[in-house]
Amino acid sequence: MQRQIPEVVVSRLPMYVRGLAELHQDDIDFINSKDLGHRFGMSPDQIRKDLSYFGKFGRQGRGYNVALLLSELRQILGLDRQWCMAIVGVGRLGRAIMDYKGFVPRGFKIVAAFDKERNVIGKRVSGVVIQDMAELETAVRDKKVDIAVVAVPSTEAQEVIDKLVRSGIKSILNYAPVYAYVPKDVRLEAIDPVLALQGMTYYLARSQDYR
Amino acid sequence: MQRQIPEVVVSRLPMYVRGLAELHQDDIDFINSKDLGHRFGMSPDQIRKDLSYFGKFGRQGRGYNVALLLSELRQILGLDRQWCMAIVGVGRLGRAIMDYKGFVPRGFKIVAAFDKERNVIGKRVSGVVIQDMAELETAVRDKKVDIAVVAVPSTEAQEVIDKLVRSGIKSILNYAPVYAYVPKDVRLEAIDPVLALQGMTYYLARSQDYR
DNA sequence: GTTTGTGAAATAGTTCACAGCA
DNA sequence: TGCTGTGAACTATTTCACAAAC
Numbered sequence: 001m002q003r004q005i006p007e008v009v010v011s012r013l014p015m016y017v018r019g020l021a022e023l024h025q026d027d028i029d030f031i032n033s034k035d036l037g038h039r040f041g042m043s044p045d046q047i048r049k050d051l052s053y054f055g056k057f058g059r060q061g062r063g064y065n066v067a068l069l070l071s072e073l074r075q076i077l078g079l080d081r082q083w084c085m086a087i088v089g090v091g092r093l094g095r096a097i098m099d100y101k102g103f104v105p106r107g108f109k110i111v112a113a114f115d116k117e118r119n120v121i122g123k124r125v126s127g128v129v130i131q132d133m134a135e136l137e138t139a140v141r142d143k144k145v146d147i148a149v150v151a152v153p154s155t156e157a158q159e160v161i162d163k164l165v166r167s168g169i170k171s172i173l174n175y176a177p178v179y180a181y182v183p184k185d186v187r188l189e190a191i192d193p194v195l196a197l198q199g200m201t202y203y204l205a206r207s208q209d210y211r
Numbered sequence: 212m213q214r215q216i217p218e219v220v221v222s223r224l225p226m227y228v229r230g231l232a233e234l235h236q237d238d239i240d241f242i243n244s245k246d247l248g249h250r251f252g253m254s255p256d257q258i259r260k261d262l263s264y265f266g267k268f269g270r271q272g273r274g275y276n277v278a279l280l281l282s283e284l285r286q287i288l289g290l291d292r293q294w295c296m297a298i299v300g301v302g303r304l305g306r307a308i309m310d311y312k313g314f315v316p317r318g319f320k321i322v323a324a325f326d327k328e329r330n331v332i333g334k335r336v337s338g339v340v341i342q343d344m345a346e347l348e349t350a351v352r353d354k355k356v357d358i359a360v361v362a363v364p365s366t367e368a369q370e371v372i373d374k375l376v377r378s379g380i381k382s383i384l385n386y387a388p389v390y391a392y393v394p395k396d397v398r399l400e401a402i403d404p405v406l407a408l409q410g411m412t413y414y415l416a417r418s419q420d421y422r
Numbered sequence: 423g424t425t426t427g428t429g430a431a432a433t434a435g436t437t438c439a440c441a442g443c444a
Numbered sequence: 445t446g447c448t449g450t451g452a453a454c455t456a457t458t459t460c461a462c463a464a465a466c
Binding site: 275 | 447448
């Protein structure tokens with residue numbers, strides 16, 4: 001057990017939680033680092049090293065108790081409570097995100113939605129009434145929003161993110177395909193499928209008889 | 212200029228392309244590594260080092276010609292042509308992906324869609340006729356599909372991915388929230404917003420007065 | 423015998439710092 | 445002078461290898 005945990009290690013924890021939840025579902029009680037590593041395409045050593053940053057969860061000669069490790073990791077990640085999200089931008093993409101059924105079962109609930117378009121303000125989407133952007137700051141406080149999801153056009157993303165930062169938000173998930181600036185104490189994760197695709201074409205273009 | 216380029220370097224190239232395209236749009240002709248680094252929240256040294264893996268694109272005392280560097284990077288990434296994609300799974304998520312307007316302008320076109328549900332097969336979604344899963348292998352070949360997008364439920368993802376691999380696909384973008392196995396010669400990128408959120412809660416839970 | 427947890431060694435990635443060119 | 449391109453130095457991350465626990 002050590003202090004100051006590398007970011008890469010933290011970023012792998014959610015994958016472990018997901019995998020362990022599957023094992024738990026399948027009524028598997030114990031798993032060792034070899035099998036766990038195989039499951040995620042990584043070395044057993046790395047699994048053990050990663051876990052060792054947080055404590056000693058295994059039993060020599062036996063492996064890890066799935067239910068126990070799952071519960072420990074969930075607690076470490078703060079997944080033992082529900083997190084409240086606000087979505088900014090309720091266009092095509094924003095609606096798809098609000099409709100996505102994968103958030104609630106994993107502890108993330110959309111409690112507020114904002115847009116600047118007169119014609120959508122006041123309407124209800126996926127059970128949430130869309131509010132005016134002007135109400136963002138107060139609503140974020142009143143509804144105790146922990147995380148903001150940005151789904152506005154690229155041109156407006158930075159402006160919206162600045163507004164979110166001013167309202168005190170410390171975690172932002174950005175779907176707009178632009179790099180955005182945030183202060184060091186705010187976390188920003190980006191979801192951009194095109195960036196992921198463009199990383200793959202490099203290898204595609206190099207392999208077979210392309211071009 | 213060197214050989215054997217680190218994956219992290221390749222993964223940053225799409226971001227450079229995106230940023231340079233913005234600069235080009237704004238009629239900026241030259242940019243130096245300092246300003247470019249500032250734009251992406253990284254050091255000028257890293258920008259220069261990254262680019263040096265592919266060639267010498269800059270001019271001492273002046274910086275980089277935006278149009279030139281953009282065109283070079285596009286070519287390196289294989290973005291100077293259009294890539295054909297097939298989508299597997301045309302449920303709620305699959306439709307949202309097919310409706311997304313951000314792919315085509317950036318060179319990615321959905322040319323085929325597959326589902327196993329009788330009631331959607333034959334229907335047209337976003338200009339593409341949905342085909343039976345059984346036709347996947349032949350359609351992938353006939354339509355020269357380069358990249359597959361997986362949007363089926365988690366339980367079916369591995370099976371679908373195996374099928375795609377057998378059909379000869381070398382690049383897969385997986386939206387299903389599971390870790391999937393692919394042979395070493397196949398690239399798989401995952402889009403899982405919940406994983407991104409769970410990485411952020413670790414820090415949220417640690418900062419202020421949460422819990 | 424099996425498998426963990428962990429320092430030490432090895433490898434990968436980033437930053438430094440400066441020669442050389444415009 | 446200003447800024448690139450790049451080895452060398454440094455830092456981060458992964459892998460090794462083994463003592464200790466079961």
